[in-house]
Amino acid sequence: MSLLALACGGGDVAPTVAPATESPGATSAPAPTADGTATSRPVSQTATSVPAATEGRPHPSPLPEGEGTASAPAEAPSASEETRPTGPAPMVEPDPNYEDALDAARFRTGGWKTDFSLHTVAYDEFLSGGVPRDGIPPLDDPQFESIADADSWLEDVQPVVSLEVNGQARAYPLAILTWHEIANDTVGGVPVSVTFCPLCNSAVAFDRRLGDVTLDFGVSGNLRHSDLVMWDRQTESWWQQLTGEGIVGVYAGYRLNLVPAQIVSWADFRAAFPDADVLSRDTGHSRDYGRNPYYGYDRVDQSPFLFQGRPDDRLLPMERVAALELDGQPLAFPFMTLEREGAVNYEANGRSIVVLFQPGTASALDQSRIAESRDVGATGVFDAELDGQMLTFRVSADGFADDQTGSVWNVLGQAVSGPLAGQSLTPIVHGNHFWFAWAAYAPETVVY
Numbered sequence: 001m002s003l004l005a006l007a008c009g010g011g012d013v014a015p016t017v018a019p020a021t022e023s024p025g026a027t028s029a030p031a032p033t034a035d036g037t038a039t040s041r042p043v044s045q046t047a048t049s050v051p052a053a054t055e056g057r058p059h060p061s062p063l064p065e066g067e068g069t070a071s072a073p074a075e076a077p078s079a080s081e082e083t084r085p086t087g088p089a090p091m092v093e094p095d096p097n098y099e100d101a102l103d104a105a106r107f108r109t110g111g112w113k114t115d116f117s118l119h120t121v122a123y124d125e126f127l128s129g130g131v132p133r134d135g136i137p138p139l140d141d142p143q144f145e146s147i148a149d150a151d152s153w154l155e156d157v158q159p160v161v162s163l164e165v166n167g168q169a170r171a172y173p174l175a176i177l178t179w180h181e182i183a184n185d186t187v188g189g190v191p192v193s194v195t196f197c198p199l200c201n202s203a204v205a206f207d208r209r210l211g212d213v214t215l216d217f218g219v220s221g222n223l224r225h226s227d228l229v230m231w232d233r234q235t236e237s238w239w240q241q242l243t244g245e246g247i248v249g250v251y252a253g254y255r256l257n258l259v260p261a262q263i264v265s266w267a268d269f270r271a272a273f274p275d276a277d278v279l280s281r282d283t284g285h286s287r288d289y290g291r292n293p294y295y296g297y298d299r300v301d302q303s304p305f306l307f308q309g310r311p312d313d314r315l316l317p318m319e320r321v322a323a324l325e326l327d328g329q330p331l332a333f334p335f336m337t338l339e340r341e342g343a344v345n346y347e348a349n350g351r352s353i354v355v356l357f358q359p360g361t362a363s364a365l366d367q368s369r370i371a372e373s374r375d376v377g378a379t380g381v382f383d384a385e386l387d388g389q390m391l392t393f394r395v396s397a398d399g400f401a402d403d404q405t406g407s408v409w410n411v412l413g414q415a416v417s418g419p420l421a422g423q424s425l426t427p428i429v430h431g432n433h434f435w436f437a438w439a440a441y442a443p444e445t446v447v448y
Helices: 098-103 174-180 266-272 335-341 435-441
Strands: 126-128 144-146 159-165 168-173 182-187 190-197 202-207 217-224 227-232 238-240 245-248 261-265 277-279 320-326 329-334 343-348 351-358 378-383 393-396 399-402 415-417 431-434
Touching (some): 159 174, 159 266, 168 174, 168 266, 174 182, 174 190, 227 435, 320 351, 329 335, 329 343, 343 393
Parallel strands (some): 168 277
Antiparallel strands (some): 126 217, 159 168, 159 261, 217 227, 320 329
């Protein structure tokens, strides 16, 4: 098996990634839904060319003995219609020439029962990660622990995915998700998948329900624009992690509903949700949770891994952006801009939102130990209207304050003191993605 066992592509152990030209045994191989409206805003930053990164690139680490070494299944004909899982009424017309496209594809089809005649994207956009599906094992029965128990091993700066559904809050440490990428869970009575693609820094949560069906997701072993391609076990359709779109199989053209989720520091989550549950290291897998297998990957001048084509050069490809879509208009707020401004009050078509930035959250993709990685900060995006009152925000000594009441808020949109204490802003779906990844799926993005 190739040492290119990408965390977004598979491998029982999430290995350190490396540029394809430096990795031994390398294998050849529409935007998230959110509430709101917006119009275009002129780009306020000059387009930046991308410098070549030639030093300090990450190199693959040896795989632990006996793990992640299974060979990909041998090529075999696609499953017949009789053996394919049944599913919903297709939203796309079958491609009569799909077999010709598959013959030239750089991924394996053997063993899949997917209906490859149904697809919304070209097959030459996929690359194999070099390992079989679910080689990076998703968590299907995630276990949880208390804040106090998690506090015994999580450092304040370590990043977690914060999710709150129907009043139930949970934290999913990236120290764990980096090694598993998908957690199929139920939160607040809603079946969800909490996902993280390290190659794109994309933490995305989905409602797993489509109609009367609840889907269970796994890691396909393939990438598209460097992003994780998921698969569902009910129909073996393929899904794009960053957008939640079905792209191959009977669910091609369908779209999952996204659930607001944030990457924040453990300290910020712990303070905001003292009674919450935290994903436990008791996963049934032996991993060095807390170690970063992508050492040095997120240098801002680094080149994205297994990305075909030229990244959008308005920003450096590995720059983090608070990315969202409002009324069909994709927007990106660069972290370097947010770090300067702290709070951005943004208005379009009568809709006001606020984008908050707070330092104190470590990168999951920098140093070999996540707790020792550099501070990249955290963001929150919220509707600025609360109970009919429009609020504007500024940075304060204790976090953020609104100009109308002087209440103090945290990066999770909670009022912690002042007249509005105890109330929360409505979150807007957003991600802290690398720019190259967001721009690949939302090329019409307006950069703040």
